[in-house]
Amino acid sequence: MNSRTVIRTKNLTKRFGSFVAVNHISFEVSAGEIFGFLGANGAGKTTAMRMLCGLSRPTEGEAEIAGFDVYRQQEKIKKNIGYMSQKFSLYEDLTVYENIRFFGGIYGLRPRALKEKSKALISRLGLENESNKLVRSLPLGWKQKLAFSVAVIHDPGIVFLDEPTGGVDPITRRQFWDLIYEAAGRGITVFVSTHYMDEAEYFNRLSIMVDGEIAALDSPSALKQKYHAASMDEVFFELARRAVRQSDEP
Amino acid sequence: MKQVFVFVRKEFYHVFRDRKTLLLLFGLPVMQIVLFGFALSNEIKKADIAICDYAHDATSQKIVQALNAGTVFQTREVLFSHREIESTLRRSDEKLVIVIPAGFSDDLYHQHKAQIGIIADAEDPNLANALIAYAARIIADVQSRVIPPSSLPMQIIPEIRMIYNPELKGATNFVPGVMALVLLLVCVLMTSVSIVREKETGTMEVLLVSPLHPVLFIVAKAIPYFLLSLLNLTVILVLSVFLLDMPVNGSILLLYAESALLIITALALGLVFSNITSSQQTAMLISLLGMLLPTVIFSGFMFPVENMPVPLQVLSNIFPSKWYYIIVKGIMIKGLGFAELWKETMILTGMAMLFLIISFKSFNIRMA
Numbered sequence: 001m002n003s004r005t006v007i008r009t010k011n012l013t014k015r016f017g018s019f020v021a022v023n024h025i026s027f028e029v030s031a032g033e034i035f036g037f038l039g040a041n042g043a044g045k046t047t048a049m050r051m052l053c054g055l056s057r058p059t060e061g062e063a064e065i066a067g068f069d070v071y072r073q074q075e076k077i078k079k080n081i082g083y084m085s086q087k088f089s090l091y092e093d094l095t096v097y098e099n100i101r102f103f104g105g106i107y108g109l110r111p112r113a114l115k116e117k118s119k120a121l122i123s124r125l126g127l128e129n130e131s132n133k134l135v136r137s138l139p140l141g142w143k144q145k146l147a148f149s150v151a152v153i154h155d156p157g158i159v160f161l162d163e164p165t166g167g168v169d170p171i172t173r174r175q176f177w178d179l180i181y182e183a184a185g186r187g188i189t190v191f192v193s194t195h196y197m198d199e200a201e202y203f204n205r206l207s208i209m210v211d212g213e214i215a216a217l218d219s220p221s222a223l224k225q226k227y228h229a230a231s232m233d234e235v236f237f238e239l240a241r242r243a244v245r246q247s248d249e250p
Numbered sequence: 251m252k253q254v255f256v257f258v259r260k261e262f263y264h265v266f267r268d269r270k271t272l273l274l275l276f277g278l279p280v281m282q283i284v285l286f287g288f289a290l291s292n293e294i295k296k297a298d299i300a301i302c303d304y305a306h307d308a309t310s311q312k313i314v315q316a317l318n319a320g321t322v323f324q325t326r327e328v329l330f331s332h333r334e335i336e337s338t339l340r341r342s343d344e345k346l347v348i349v350i351p352a353g354f355s356d357d358l359y360h361q362h363k364a365q366i367g368i369i370a371d372a373e374d375p376n377l378a379n380a381l382i383a384y385a386a387r388i389i390a391d392v393q394s395r396v397i398p399p400s401s402l403p404m405q406i407i408p409e410i411r412m413i414y415n416p417e418l419k420g421a422t423n424f425v426p427g428v429m430a431l432v433l434l435l436v437c438v439l440m441t442s443v444s445i446v447r448e449k450e451t452g453t454m455e456v457l458l459v460s461p462l463h464p465v466l467f468i469v470a471k472a473i474p475y476f477l478l479s480l481l482n483l484t485v486i487l488v489l490s491v492f493l494l495d496m497p498v499n500g501s502i503l504l505l506y507a508e509s510a511l512l513i514i515t516a517l518a519l520g521l522v523f524s525n526i527t528s529s530q531q532t533a534m535l536i537s538l539l540g541m542l543l544p545t546v547i548f549s550g551f552m553f554p555v556e557n558m559p560v561p562l563q564v565l566s567n568i569f570p571s572k573w574y575y576i577i578v579k580g581i582m583i584k585g586l587g588f589a590e591l592w593k594e595t596m597i598l599t600g601m602a603m604l605f606l607i608i609s610f611k612s613f614n615i616r617m618a
Binding site: 053054055075078079081082083084085086087088089090091092093094098101102103105106107108134151160 | 252253255256257259260263264267268451452453455456457458459460461462463
């Protein structure tokens with residue numbers, strides 16, 4: 001793993017009126033890392049991630065994605081990232097192949113490259129027999145794996161996954177993580193937000209957000225050591241207990 | 251540009267896989283036109299008429315005979331007073347009453363001018379029009395027979411009155427109305443719903459994160475519905491010309507250009523609606539209440555705007571469909587060109603620009 005920094009934030013802040021959703025967070029992520037963004041609902045994970053993806057404009061602070069400034073170089077950032085939203089984000093009334101072709105086309109892949117990639121993607125997911133079926137007819141786990149594969153079809157430098165494994169069974173989640181590792185192996189930096197603590201062990205490094213601030217940031221083993229905890233669950237409870245904010249994100 | 255093509259193709263998949271939308275898109279206008287076509291009958295045989303002959307002289311007898319000679323009319327009743335005319339028409343037994351005033355021949359030969367009354371029940375406007383045309387022709391025939399062509403000044407002047415529906419609302423009004431309605435329905439409703447659906451399913455976020463430029467997004471969303479609307483327009487025109495005998499007296503090119511203008515206005519409106527809502531149901535409701543109802547009420551094809559209270563008349567001006575309706579009627583029926591319609595066109599263009607600016611502005615705000 002090289003240590004080139006691909007995400008760098010400094011005092012990144014988002015306010016909605018008087019409510020501070022994200023409060024002066026600063027962190028760095030290196031290329032090829034699998035970086036976790038953990039926190040309870042309402043801790044500010046999604047807001048922070050939306051700022052990094054360009055869906056939401058920061059109130060103040062700095063952020064650089066893939067070496068580009070979030071305020072001024074949004075277009076360049078967009079070419080270098082992939083994104084998978086909390087909601088399942090493929091077109092249900094399009095077939096597997098049509099979805100791949102659409103998103104590949106939006107990211108400007110050339111027809112021949114796109115053809116090769118979709119073929120490889122379909123065989124990697126074992127969807128050969130389903131490629132001409134409507135996505136609607138696939139089980140949720142397959143849809144999510146497909147959505148992830150589509151999010152990285154253009155080989156972005158960084159992919160942002162916003163709670164990608166919600167509502168899936170443990171086996172499918174495990175398979176999903178295999179895909180993530182595979183992508184990381186290809187040099188893609190993976191930035192994942194989740195509230196499943198059992199997934200925490202999968203991350204190279206992770207940050208735990210409490211009340212819009214980063215309460216802890218390190219590798220899973222270092223965090224366990226620091227908080228004298230046997231599992232990441234305990235670390236999380238130790239930190240989350242201090243939360244004063246209750247509600248969901250605005 | 252490649253992105254736009256990819257996007258437009260995707261939109262067409264959506265449209266063609268959604269049977270219900272497709273049915274609504276093309277079924278509705280076809281149904282409206284066909285139904286209206288069958289409700290109309292242009293064939294006239296043995297129409298019952300009433301004669302109210304105060305003159306009872308040689309010329310009036312000739313006219314009555316001539317009217318009954320053909321296959322078009324048959325006298326069913328002979329009336330003796332004005333009061334009977336109204337009650338006869340009200341019962342709808344007769345479609346036409348011919349009133350020949352006393353001293354008809356005298357007027358014709360000595361005053362060189364005689365009047366004859368033709369009163370039609372215009373409940374069915376096309377029928378009334380046709381009957382009046384026949385009657386007027388028969389009377390003109392009689393005139394040319396009884397009066398030598400050289401003695402020109404003498405003439406019978408048919409005085410025509412239509413009652414019950416003096417504005418002759420019918421196919422000529424209905425077709426431009428359906429056109430405005432369908433174009434708005436397709437554009438506003440389909441555009442806003444298709445954009446809001448992307449918000450609901452979460453694909454919108456993915457697109458916003460992608461390098462697809464927002465302007466291209468808007469363009470790509472608009473193209474399929476623009477094309478479908480032109481196709482729809484063609485279907486309506488073909489049906490109304492061949493089924494309803496609607497004339498297209500003006501330039502068909504101008505008609506399409508003006509329709510394209512309305513479509514753009516409607517697409518922009520659909521975009522505005524989709525920016526202010528986040529659920530498909532809301533978008534649908536706003537489109538229906540905000541566009542369809544005003545189109546039906548204020549464009550003038552169902553209810554005459556002139557008869558409305560002044561505030562409503564003023565209000566009717568802000569709806570694009572009203573101007574489009576005036577334009578389409580002008581082109582199709584009166585055969586007007588751009589020279590006569592530039593004012594309405596400018597108003598429509600202004601509206602299109604305004605809504606486009608608003609939609610682009612509000613779309614950008616959502617990106618922030």
